[in-house]
Amino acid sequence: MKKLFIKTYGCQMNVYDSARMADLLTPLGYALADGPEAADMVILNTCHIREKAADKVYSELGKLREMKEEKARTGDKMLIAVAGCVAQAEGAEIVKRQSAVDIVVGPQSYHRLPELIARISREKGHALDTDFPVEEKFDTLPEEIAVGGPTAFLTVQEGCDKFCTFCVVPYTRGAEYSRPVAQIEREARKLADKGVREITLLGQNVNAYSGDGADGEAWSLAKLIRKLAAIEGIDRIRYTTSHPRDMGDDLIAAHRDVEALMPYLHLPVQSGSNRILDAMNRQHTRDDYLRLVERIRAARPDIALSSDFIVGFPGETDEDFADTMALVREVGYASHFSFKYSPRPGTPAATQKQIPEEVKAARLEELQTLLFAQQRAFNTSCEGKTMDVLFEKKGRQAGQAIGRSPFLQPVHADHAGHLLGQIVPVKIESVFPNSLSARLLNVPCTAEAGS
Ligand code: SAH
Ligand code: SF4
Ligand code: F3S
Numbered sequence: 001m002k003k004l005f006i007k008t009y010g011c012q013m014n015v016y017d018s019a020r021m022a023d024l025l026t027p028l029g030y031a032l033a034d035g036p037e038a039a040d041m042v043i044l045n046t047c048h049i050r051e052k053a054a055d056k057v058y059s060e061l062g063k064l065r066e067m068k069e070e071k072a073r074t075g076d077k078m079l080i081a082v083a084g085c086v087a088q089a090e091g092a093e094i095v096k097r098q099s100a101v102d103i104v105v106g107p108q109s110y111h112r113l114p115e116l117i118a119r120i121s122r123e124k125g126h127a128l129d130t131d132f133p134v135e136e137k138f139d140t141l142p143e144e145i146a147v148g149g150p151t152a153f154l155t156v157q158e159g160c161d162k163f164c165t166f167c168v169v170p171y172t173r174g175a176e177y178s179r180p181v182a183q184i185e186r187e188a189r190k191l192a193d194k195g196v197r198e199i200t201l202l203g204q205n206v207n208a209y210s211g212d213g214a215d216g217e218a219w220s221l222a223k224l225i226r227k228l229a230a231i232e233g234i235d236r237i238r239y240t241t242s243h244p245r246d247m248g249d250d251l252i253a254a255h256r257d258v259e260a261l262m263p264y265l266h267l268p269v270q271s272g273s274n275r276i277l278d279a280m281n282r283q284h285t286r287d288d289y290l291r292l293v294e295r296i297r298a299a300r301p302d303i304a305l306s307s308d309f310i311v312g313f314p315g316e317t318d319e320d321f322a323d324t325m326a327l328v329r330e331v332g333y334a335s336h337f338s339f340k341y342s343p344r345p346g347t348p349a350a351t352q353k354q355i356p357e358e359v360k361a362a363r364l365e366e367l368q369t370l371l372f373a374q375q376r377a378f379n380t381s382c383e384g385k386t387m388d389v390l391f392e393k394k395g396r397q398a399g400q401a402i403g404r405s406p407f408l409q410p411v412h413a414d415h416a417g418h419l420l421g422q423i424v425p426v427k428i429e430s431v432f433p434n435s436l437s438a439r440l441l442n443v444p445c446t447a448e449a450g451s
Contacts, residue, residue: 004030005039009056010047012240013107013173013202014084016153018045021083021110023142028114036067041079041117046086048168050342057086058097065100079103079117083110085172088130089346095126106130107173108158111137132174134158138183145187147194149392150421151404154191156184156211156224157203162243164270165281165348166310166341169204178203178211181219185227192233195421198262198390198404199228201239207246222250229260235423236390238408240266241308244284244292256299263300264334264408267293268308272327273320276313279349286327293331304334304378304407311367312341312360314352321363328370334378334407336371340364372433379409379431387411389426389438391419410435 004025008018021043022032036042042064047053061080068078081103082094088106095101103116109129116127159173188199201221203209209221219227225237237260244267254261267289271277274285296303309328311321340360343350382405389411391403401416405428412435413426419440426438 001031002029002040003033003038004041004043005033005036006043006045007036007060008045009053010045010049010084012153012200013155013158013204014045014047016155016202017084017107017110018043019146019148019153020141021045021113023145024111024113026144026146027142028117036064036078039078040076041081043081043083046082046084048085048089048172048344050339051344052342054086054089057082061094061098061101065098068100079120081105081113081116083107083113085168088172089168091130092128095128102126104128104130106132108132108134108137111140134174134177138179143186143190145190145194147191147196150196150390151198151200151392152191152196153202154184154187154199155179155202156221156239157206157209160204161208162205162245162283163281165279166313166344168344168347171346173204176205176208178209180212181224181227182214184211184224185231188228188231188234192231195233197233197421197423198236198238199234201225201228201237203239204241205243205246206239207242207248207251220248220250222248222254225251225254225258225261229258234260236260236262236406238262238264242267244269244282244289247292247296252296252299255296255303262406262408263303264306264406265296265303266306266308267296269327269331270308270310271313271316271320272324273316274323276316276320276323279315280310280313281348286323290327290330305331306335306408307331307333307337309336309338309367309371310341311338311363312355314341314349314354316341316355316363321367325367325370328367328374332378333371333374335375338364338367338371376431376433378407379436382407382409382428382436383431384428386425386427386441388423389413390423391416391421393420405436411438412436413438413440416440 006018033039046057071078079102083105087104109131120127157178159176160170161176163170207221210218213219387405389403391401395402395412399417402412425441428436428438430437
């Protein structure tokens with residue numbers, strides 16, 4: 001067997017893609033390794049969303065180059081491939097900056113990796129493929145899927161037609177594409193057969209999903225979710241990332257009616273200021289978002305909401321930022337991701353006058369203080385409650401297991417090591433900054449015995 005090491009940066013879509021690259025290379029004799037040192041092939045699956053994310057790739061490539069040279073001294077080889085969104089955005093530039101790179105392959109063409117590997121072992125030099133044959137990709141990826149536990153990602157939609165003025169995704173992932181319903185259903189059944197209980201449907205604009213159904217109609221995400229919820233073994237469904245513009249009535253209704261659809265929704269707002277939302281080309285106002293949250297909460301009152309925020313977008317005044325703070329207070333989030341605006345080459349906002357770094361840093365700190373307080377408040381409100389946890393892996397202590405609540409909080413419980421892959425009711429006993437501690441309902445508090 002040859003050893004393959006894949007390092008994944010960026011979003012869950014990249015996590016899914018990395019797993020599919022491993023599936024693709026298994027028939028070529030590659031088995032996954034834990035680190036790059038002994039690997040015959042290393043793939044960096046990269047992210048271009050912010051400057052820091054892209055910079056990490058080049059520093060990692062510097063280290064890999066040394067390993068490759070070290071191996072060459074003993075007659076061994078190491079193939080280095082750069083995949084993902086930096087590969088798409090920077091293409092041949094990567095090889096110019098780091099000549100140790102053998103293959104550059106974009107997020108829509110990685111199904112051609114076997115061909116690219118064959119090509120560079122025949123010819124000297126580098127191989128580059130950054131085309132956008134997204135439909136071909138999904139049609140040719142292997143049917144065989146390796147699963148790593150009771151939860152799995154499943155890409156249903158890719159690409160973005162929204163062109164927010166700060167964002168590289170429409171350029172790196174291409175136009176919106178939805179996989180056909182039957183193809184997704186087949187993949188979900190495979191996952192269920194292998195013991196997966198929870199699937200997270202992925203898309204850069206997942207709720208813009210509009211895939212061909214067997215009935216000749218275009219199916220919405222809500223209709224797809226109802227279909228997948230009927231698969232034996234699939235007990236939990238999540239989806240991410242949604243755009244507020246695409247949150248249709250039927251999807252809101254699914255949150256009310258579909259038991260398997262978990263009460264957690266990541267619904268990025270980015271800013272609470274109408275002026276900034278407009279400059280970002282978000283295509284919704286602050287009020288649209290607040291009304292939407294009201295409708296979602298009317299359908300599913302206990303839903304946990306999460307969002308992405310950008311502070312320091314060009315032109316953001318103290319007043320605009322105050323609008324964001326006010327929106328956060330009004331909504332109340334259970335979790336969040338927040339970032340300083342990072343100018344990205346080729347995007348419209350990058351050429352505008354930039355906000356000073358220290359202003360961005362101060363705003364981010366203020367926003368995060370509020371958001372973390374809300375997260376703590378949400379977690380604390382769970383104390384003493386009983387909820388179902390899907391146990392995914394063993395914890396650090398003997399007999400401990402870690403899983404997720406319906407609201408996506410990490411939960412650990414003692415005496416639960418034998419319950420991996422099961423959905424079990426637990427009582428939340430204490431709250432930590434990033435996780436909850438729970439007790440199995442059928443184990444008394446004083447239980448000593450490990451399991
Ligand atoms: N499709 C998702 C976003 C994908 S990118 C959506 O529409 O919400 C994930 C997050 O990264 C974005 O929501 C945004 O908050 C952040 N982001 C994107 N571009 C950025 C940039 N140039 N600077 C800082 N944060 C950015
Ligand atoms: Fe980027 Fe906007 Fe598309 Fe999300 S909707 S991927 S933020 S362009
Ligand atoms: Fe990054 Fe590409 Fe995902 S830029 S966030 S890896 S779509």
